Amino acid sequence: MESYYVTTPIYYVNDEPHLGHIYTTIAADVLARYQRMAGRDVFFLTGVDEHGQKVQQAAEARGIEPIELADQVVERYQSLWPELAITNDDFIRTSSDRHRRGVQAMWRRLENAGAIYKGFYEDWYCVPCETYWTETQLNDADCWEEKHCPDCKRAVEKVQEESYFFRLSAYQDRLLEYINANPDFIGPASRRNEVLRFVESGLNDLSVSRTTFSWGVPVPGDEKHVIYVWIDALTNYLSALGFPDQELPKYWPADVHLIGKDILRFHAIYWPCMLMAADLPLPQRLFAHGWWTVEGEKMSKSKGNALRPADLLEQYDADVIRYFLLREVPFGQDGDFSFSAMKQRYNSDLANDVGNLLNRSLAMLNKYRDGVLAEPGDEQAVDRTLIADVEGMQRDVAAHMNKQAFHLALERISVVVRHGNRYVEENAPWSLAKAGDEARLNTVLYHLAETLRLVALQLMPFMPGKMSAMLNQIQGAELMSQTLTFASHGGWGLLKPGHQCEKPQPLFPRMD
Incomplete structure (x- = not known):
């Protein structure tokens, strides 16, 4: 039987489940259900990213351990998915032993391939976005004097630390060749073009370890360093399948990674290059969907307009929510929920x-x-x-x-x-x-x-x-x-003469 592997991103545990989370997960569930009905052996993965400085700082502010904070949020996801008829086959947590083994195995493969080296890192860092910015980037964004992140506009911090680096630049030409040879690798076309422009502008090596926090997977053989999110989080797609116990797990490569457009670069550039370096097959396809506004405004906690799934489910049947989200807006474009x-x-x-x-x-x-x-x-x-x-x-x-x-x-x-x-x-x-x-x-x-x-x-x-x-x-x-x-x-004519149908029971009474 032909296999089919579909994934959502792993959702960060510093936030409650919201409309964006359920959008991606519903889309992945619809694909999984459809492919099961098409006769394929489906594996549908979702999960959470529990590591990083944001989680550690949030836990410290509450006077609890990071794993306690993660446990609280994980329960909210795991209890929500059945209410939305989500049929995931697995739920990966980056704090799990199986994931830790997978991440450290990926690190060793990259290290053995000569794709990782130790250096010294100095740049501006945005904790909420987990993004580093050069002085040039901040200058170009007119944020240098106030030292604000060009993305979220919040304050950035100057970071100086020893770091391991991934030789991302070494895979620039190979990645370009692959994307051009596989036009369906990135969807939609607008996102593919965005990635091509970014890669063509030149790739810099990537800092992939940290010493300023401890909540994460230690670097093998150098445990004062924690493996950073790029390798840690992205490896979940393999660790959930049994990697490294299975060097090439049954369902790999993924048929489609569904992601939001905000994490396109990580999945379309960093992840393929890491897989190339590790000598592992690349996913067949990744698709970046758009963002939702609510009643014409961007969702935010300060405005109090972030749609909580629980509130939606109080008013609408889960099937109606599923239908609306995937029917109203072309998948890949931004949309407005009203x-x-x-x-x-x-x-x-x-x-x-x-x-x-x-x-x-x-x-x-x-x-x-x-x-x-x-x-x-x-x-x-x-x-x-x-x-x-x-x-x-x-x-x-x-x-x-x-x-x-x-x-x-x-x-x-x-x-x-x-x-x-x-x-x-x-x-x-x-x-x-x-x-x-x-x-x-x-x-x-x-x-x-x-x-x-x-x-x-x-x-x-x-x-x-x-x-x-x-x-x-x-x-x-x-x-x-x-x-x-x-x-x-699916064939026409399967209902036989003499078959008894039921009396109609209204499924969709009109909303007044």
Whole structure:
């Protein structure tokens, strides 16, 4: 069986879970669910980054150990994911023994390859961003006199310390060659171009150890140094799979790393170069999504507008949240979250289209046939057009999902739903019943049931709870007990004459 490995970034434990975290994780879950239904052996990883100066300082301010602070935040993530129907196969913590062994093994491989050397580091450091800035960069950003970070505008500190360095510059040409030879390696195209410009401007060697804090993985053989975030955090994608006990773990290389655009450089430049140096395969693809604002404003604690997942879940079903986030904005672009937009999307796509087609189709089937599908009669052109649209939907959705184009996949499904509603109007089952055209009525009702079944199958990764309920109304509990795959359940005509459908139960009542 073909494997499929999808990851989220590991989320930093200095913050509560927020909209950005659930966005990436929902996207990864939809991919994982879709690929399982496509018959692949899926491994879906998420987790947390617990190390670093920020965590150590935050813990000290509270009078607790860093691991205690990490434990508190980890529990919030691990309790949240089931509420959003997240089906991760593993949850990696950088404080775990397995991760420590993986990071130190990666360090040794880099060291043995001659890719690490000891030197002396002096520059300006932003603790919140965990980013170092040269004087030139601060001057270019007009922040030099006040010594503020160009990214977050907070104060930077002058750091002078002994450090180990990774020879990032040595892999510049090789990385450029790889990106140019593999156009799908970085998505979307705008991010790929951004990375190319950065690499072409020249890469400097990377400081990869610290002596100013102790909360992290010690450098093997030199434990006064702590391995810095670039090697520590990024190695989670391997350590979770059993590296180094398995030198080339079963699911490696990753099929796709899903990340936010703020950590693009680390994943698209540092990580591939480290893997090249360690003589390990590079991930197949990484995709950087955009950021969300809320009601037109950037999320921040000071404004009090950071959307808490718990608050969202109090107002909306998890499936509705999942659908909205991946339908409203093209994945890869920035988007704005507003409650009015969510309500409008829900009413238009789910209540008016999907819910309406389900309710009216099953209502007519129960009214005219007591819910039992009869043998369909001869197909007409309008029936064949509907079938072709449904079958085209399945092919198109597969292509969109392979490119992480979730909004296009959902729009393609919506095209079929709207087609189904037009099909009802064009064929008017109520008129067929009144005229006594039993054969044609049987055909129309059958085609509606099959269309609904296959639409629900394609929507299942996005809205697993709602679509399970929808399929239960169409297929019944016996068929729903089977493992749903596109190969076994995706063909037209699997509902047999004599099959009993349930009475319609509204899945998407309108929001007023």
